[in-house]
Amino acid sequence: MSILPQVLFLLLFSVAGFILYKRIKTIRQMIFLGRPEQRNDQKGERWKTMGLIAFGQKKMFKRVGPAILHLMIYVAFIIINIEVLEFITDGLSGSHRAFAPFLGSSYVVAMNIFEFLAFAALVSCVAFLIRRNITKVPRLRMGELKGWPELDANLILWIEILLVSAILTMNATDQVLAERGVAGYQLVEGLFFSSLIQPLFTTFGDTSLVVLERFAWWFHIVGILGFAIYITYSKHMHIFLAFPNTWYSNLKPKGEMKNMPEVTQEVKLMLGIQEEGGAQESPSEIARFGAKDVNDLSWINMMNAFSCTECGRCTAECPANITGKKLSPRKIMMDTRDRAEEVMENINNGGKGLDDGKALLGDHISKEEINACTSCNACVEACPINIDPLDIILQLRRYVAMEESGSPAQWNAMFQNIETSFAPWKFPPTDRFKWADKLKDQEAK
Amino acid sequence: MSEKSYKVPTMAEKASAGEAPEVLFWVGCAGSFDDRYKAVTQAFVKILNVIGVDFAVLGEEETCTGDPARRAGNEFLFQMQAASNIQVLNGYHVKNIVTACPHCFNTLKNEYPALGGNYKVVHHSQFLQQLINEGRIVLKGGGGYKGKKITFHDSCFLGRANGVYEAPREVINALDMELVEMKRCKSKGLCCGAGGAQMFKEPEQGKKDINIERTEEALGTGAKTIAVGCPFCLTMMTDGIKNKEKEQDVQVLDIAELIAKDLNLS
Structure with missing residues (x-):
């Protein structure tokens, strides 16, 4: 057996890993263009928020239809990545279905789950393409999406469709070959979804089936590596960033605006309010x-x-x-x-x-x-x-x-009113309590 | 009460008599100056009077919390207002505040603590709900609202901003009215268009004003009473009703006004 595929696999895997590493570093750098901000209090609450909102998709379920479709792709993504471990093992060791002997009968169950998820993800992706391009859900057709964002969204769906199709094709051809007793292929009885497309391949000769099976295998694994890199350029990074993003959620009441301590210091100096503990340090340099x-x-x-x-x-x-x-x-x-x-x-x-x-x-x-x-x-x-x-x-x-x-000029006028009349409207401050005059004369019931 | 007139004591009067009221009623600028909202202030004070709540107001010592300045970006002005209000409030050792304005409520409750003002702040809908639950307000069924359809428009600064959705609804339920919700309600409630200092300027160019969009939705419920809990919402919805020429059929009322009418106080 030639060692060439293994070397090629290792090479591809390393190159993809290197590119990903560089991309992640760049994204990190871009995120940290922003100022430092401390937000790691209430850790228990943060883990809970991440669990419910990111892992549990709680807020997605405000709209049940899209939520279910999205859930299928999400679960497929997480679970099928377990199968990728087998792909990598096979790729590096030159084995085929390396996990089958260890898992015994549960291997079939696992494979069927993967196949179901692949199929469900396929259905969801098609539904999403329809929503974007045929039924034209308004929020998916707005001006800011023209050009790259729109193409990006469609590309992601097509790539996902191709990737899961590759899994199903691979399993179908693999099993046709196994049934024919071709060396290196082992029978995994009872793969439901791929068996549905098996008839498509029964007319093929052994050699072309092997080519097809190998092509699907390589396509899937190279596709996944390529997709991982593509994601870092696309709008699709939420599949990873949703987790830290929800962990760092704002846990305060939504109405509360962040305070600006640098302004507080200046205001206190202006009003002659002494901070407890004596003299203040002079305000550090404020950029903006x-x-x-x-x-x-x-x-x-x-x-x-x-x-x-x-x-x-x-x-x-x-x-x-x-x-x-x-x-x-x-x-x-x-x-x-x-x-x-x-x-x-x-x-x-x-x-x-x-x-x-x-x-x-x-x-x-x-x-x-x-x-x-x-x-x-x-x-x-x-x-x-x-x-x-x-x-x-x-x-x-x-x-x-x-x-x-x-x-806006009207806001500047409002600022001025607050400065001079202590109310956003231009009324004399001495009129502030006049509302009570009428009441005080009125007979109480 | 010995004299048969409504009392509106100020903190200064209370302090000079050596007393400290249970709660400070923070009236807010709209409640003090806006002709329509003054009626809400008066309704609320009448309720406080008849059930004997020990309250006081700041009177002329009250000034804008700074909310519109802060939302419009003027942090200096906000903090100047906050600092001087906090000096006054802390000077009177205020502990409890009730206000009929969700914007004042949000600012006093959430934003003053970082600047040294720590108070227990409730919105008047929460305050009224509590008085009803405690049996201190016993509803009389006045005003002829019993069984009538009503819809409630959520104020963003009460609802989404602070998670208060149920208090105003429980007050409405206590009135024995039929609450018909708009499709966009509670956490999905549509803004009246006045938040974020929009109250103080013309809207940006668009195809419609936000208050018209919201008014159409409220009218769609078939309710003849639109209840609100915010002075800005009251203005926006009232303007919307006028724009739709429905002011003869449909009333926009604050929940305190509904209670006052039920108690035959207005």
């Missing part, structure tokens, strides 16, 4: 109030952006978007990621990195978009993996208000 670019956001914002699958549940629930405004929370996440990738490309090309004359605010996200937000948290609630577009929007608004004084 609010966020203009990705390095002003926190690394959790950035991880959010790389975890986003562009499903658009956020945008579908956004009151501004529903009523035709430019704002789309999904686009906020996509823009944040695009900007990070743009900056990274600059760095890799030995260029200026962040100082390329562009910024997240202005070149990717416009003021019109962020101004339309009602901070209603519908997007945050809708996200199946707890991404928080609102946090980014509010940080951008802070930059506009505090660094540019560029808020």
Whole structure:
């Protein structure tokens, strides 16, 4: 037996591993363009959140139909990856179905589960292609998806279809060969789903079947390695990032905005409020109030952006978007990621990195978009993996208000009213308690 | 009560008499200045009076919590407001606060602690629900609402922002009204369009105003009463009803007003 396939396999496996390692490093670098942020309190609660939301897909089940289809692909992905272990063992050792002798009769059960999941994933992928391209679910057809995002989404589905088809083809041809007693193939009685397509191959000669079986095997394993690399360039990274992303969820009430301690210090100095414990340290150098670019956001914002699958549940629930405004929370996440990738490309090309004359605010996200937000948290609630577009929007608004004084004129007027009349409307502060006058004269019942 | 008129004591009066009330009623800017919402403030104070809750208000010492400034991005202004309000509140050793504004509620409850203001804050729907549960409010069935259809519009800052969905609904149920939910309710509730400082500016260009979208949904329930628990929602929904020329048939009311009417206080 030639050792060539094993060498080839090892080579492919190593190259793919190396590329993946480089890609993961790059993605890590892009995420950590963001500022440091501590969020590792309440560990018990965090594990629980990750278990329920990422592992248990709790929020997906707000929409049962897509949730079931998605669950099939998700379970198939996790379980079939166990089979990949066998693929790798076979590939490296030159064995065939290395696990069969160890597992005995439970091997058939395991194979049938794999086949069922492969089939279910196939059905789900077809259903998703139909939803995207034929029934045209509105949230999957919006402007921000034109071009690469749309192609990316379809490519992922087609790749998945090809990968699971390869499993079924492999098992079917493998069993036809085993039934004919061809050397090296062993009979695994009772493979249900692949037996359905066996008739397709019975007319083939032994040699062409072996070629087909080997092709399916190689296609599947090379496909999986290729897909793993592809994912790092696509919107599909949620399959890994959903887990850390939910672990680092915001566990505070959604209505609470993050405090800016650097402002607190200045306000206390201005009002002459002494901090307990005596004199304060002078404020450390503040780069910028609010966020203009990705390095002003926190690394959790950035991880959010790389975890986003562009499903658009956020945008579908956004009151501004529903009523035709430019704002789309999904686009906020996509823009944040695009900007990070743009900056990274600059760095890799030995260029200026962040100082390329562009910024997240202005070149990717416009003021019109962020101004339309009602901070209603519908997007945050809708996200199946707890991404928080609102946090980014509010940080951008802070930059506009505090660094540019560029808020809408009516907001500037509101600021002025609060400064002079202590209310957002222009009423004399002395009128504040007049509502009680009428009551005090009224006869109580 | 010896005199037969409503009492609205201030914290300053209470302090000078050496008293500390059970709870501070934080009125909010809308409750103080907005003509329509002043009626809600008055309704709530009447309820507090007749059931004998020991409360006080800040009167002219109250100022904007800073919520709209913060949401519009002006953190300096927010923190200036917060710092001065916290000085006043801590000066009176305030421990419990009730407010009829979900925006004030959210800010006082969630955002003041980081700046040194720690209080137990409840929304008036929670407060009323508790009074009903304790049997301190005994409903009389006034106002002619019994058995009528009603829908409740969730305020984002009460609902999604703070997870308060049931308190206002329990108050409505206590009124023995038929609650018809909109399709988008509770955690899926659609904003009225005024949150995030939108109340203070014109909306961005679009194909529709958010309050019209929401009003259409509320009208779709067939309810003649739309209940709210927020001054901004009240304004937005009332404007929506006017836009649809339904102000003769459909009323937008705060839950405190519903209780006050039931108790024949208005």
